[in-house]
Amino acid sequence: MTEDSAGLRQAVKVYKALGEPTRLKIAMMLTEEKNLCCSAIGGKLESVAGSTLSHHLKQLTECGLLDLRKDGTYIYYSVNREMAQKFAPYLLE
Numbered sequence: 001m002t003e004d005s006a007g008l009r010q011a012v013k014v015y016k017a018l019g020e021p022t023r024l025k026i027a028m029m030l031t032e033e034k035n036l037c038c039s040a041i042g043g044k045l046e047s048v049a050g051s052t053l054s055h056h057l058k059q060l061t062e063c064g065l066l067d068l069r070k071d072g073t074y075i076y077y078s079v080n081r082e083m084a085q086k087f088a089p090y091l092l093e
Contacts, residue, residue: 010063010064010087011087013062013063013064014063014064014065014083014087014088015087015088016063017059017060017062017063017065018065018088020056020059022045022048022052022056023056023059023060025045026041026045026056026057026060027060027065027066027079027084027088027091028091029041029044029045030066030077030078030079031079031084031091031092034078034079035069035076035077035078036076036077036078037074037075037076037077038050038053038054038057038075038077041053041057041077057077060077061077064080064083065079065080065083065084065087065088066078066079066080067079067080079091
């Protein structure tokens with residue numbers, strides 16, 4: 001596997017994750033507010049069920065766009081700025 005094909009695969013994962021409107025809203029929210037836990041994100045989105053929100057956060061984390069930090073039973077999410085700069089710079093504007 002060449003570096004170009006690995007980069008292409010990563011780009012596809014990121015764009016596929018951001019292609020869903022709720023995940024795009026989450027990513028945009030986390031560029032403005034860092035280190036939000038799942039309940040805080042859910043509170044700001046209002047109409048997303050907890051299990052659905054967990055799925056969206058998993059997709060964004062697996063593609064590398066979000067970083068997570070565990071603190072006890074809480075998980076805090078923030079945007080991986082390096083990944084966003086490379087594949088989705090409009091999130092950082």
